[in-house]
Amino acid sequence: MRLSSVQRVLQCLHGIIARDTGRTLSGPAQAEVETLLNELDTRSPPAHLGREFLSREVTILFADLRGFTAMVANQPAGNVIKILNPCLVRMSEIIFKYQGTIDKFMGDSIMALFGAPVRRTDDVQRALTCAVEMQITMDALNQAHRDQGWPELYMGIGINTGEVLVGTLGSDLYHEYTVIGNEVNLASRIEALSLRGQVLISQSTYERCQDFVDTRGPIDIYLKGKPVPVSLRELIGIPSLGFNVPRKEKRRSHRIRVKLPFGYQIIENGIVFPEIRPGTILDLGYHGALLELECQLPIYCEIKLSLDLPIVAYQARDVYAKILNRKPANGIVRMGSEFTSLPPEANMKIQLFVQLLVFADRS
Known part of the structure; x- marks a missing residue:
């Protein structure tokens, strides 16, 4: 798209808006649209591919659906589309509402940018507000899923702010406008660490919005390729807007003391290692368990569990x-965990198992 094309598109937009609303774009609105069109101009001419990358501060949001893999394995393909598509449509609408740009869809994941192609002074605030509204909307979608007997889905969100390279990658056959750099990789890793219904933000993002948000933390996490720990904070809400992440309500459930043997496999970079290690569950709730292990695992390590629930006769x-935390216990390795994904039947059976033991204790 050349400059003359930008002018033609701007004139067409004027005509469409005037025909539909009876009004034309104001001066500031026209300048904003023209800036956007000129920014998008960097996507087009293949002759410039790879040559016009610019360094720019951008806030990157990664969002990923938890439990999607288990749902695909347990639902007909038609149901998967019925569940997934409305969710992605609603998330896209929220991103656009807060003037974000969807960089790409990756299956059940979304990467969104705030600050590219158009920079605004409140990029960070809009990204955080967008993330909170996404979680609020997921909560409402899950209520609709429950009413229809569909499995619930939860979203983990990670946000980071930093200098990245912005431009167009590819060839004459295929090219796309995107951002690259270490800060993008960090945003992706933060999302991978987020639990279901959680929004995690980096220290750099927090420093630009600490008077705007309510957070927990900080939590220091060691990541591959980083010589020093990375500080993360959990976004709880935005007081000035009356927004709160509904996730904290999900943590409440009955807890029961048990002594259940189980097996687990360590997951790293999405790969489930074949070795099955033994452990014992000492405390079980709807959404997590206290584990006794033979060796200590890193905080936020992901594991796959298998266990027998004797009272309900279910495997x-x-x-x-x-893994969320470590519980000191006189040399014994005890670690708190939260479930991130499980089949609907397993979720139902765990809740039933907990309820039966709660009632047994009270009788």
Whole structure:
């Protein structure tokens, strides 16, 4: 798209808006649209591919659906589309509402940018507000899923702000406008660490918005390729807007003391290692468990569990969890975990198992 094309598109937009609303774009609105069109101009001419990357501060948001893999394995393909598509449509609408740019869809994941192609002074605030509204909307979607008997889905979100290279990658056959750099990789890793319904933000993002948001933390995490720990914070809400992440309500459930043997496999970079290690569950709730292990695992390590629930005569398989904390216990390795994904039947049976033991204790 050349400059003359930008002018023609701008004139067409004037005509469409005037025909539909009876009004034309104001001066500031016209300047904003023209800036956007000129920014998008960098996507087009293949002759310039790879030559016009610019360094720019951008806030990157990664969002990924938890439990999607288990849902695909347990639902007909038609149901998967019925569940997934409305979710992605709603998330896209929220991103556009806050003037974000969708960089790409990656299956059940979304990468969005705030600050590219158009920079605004409140990029960070809009990205965080967008993330909170996405989680609020996921909560409402899950209520609709429950009413229809569909499995619930949860979203983990990671946000980072930093200098990246912005431009067009590819060839004459295929090219796309995108951002690259270490800050993008960090945003992706933060999302991978987020639990279901959680929004995690980096220290650099927090420094630009600490008077705007309510957070927990900081939590120091060691990541591959980083010589020093990375500080993360959990976004709880935005007081000035009356927005709160509904996730904290999901943590509440009955807890029961048990002594259940289980097996687990370590997951790294999405790969489930074949070695099955033994452990014992000492405390079980709807959404997590206290584990006694033979060796210590890193915080936020992901594992796949298999366990037998004797009272309900059920073998729970494909239960995924993340290690959240360590519980000092006189040399014994005890670690708190939260379930990140499990089949609907396993979820139901775990809740039933907990409820039966709660009632047994009270009788």
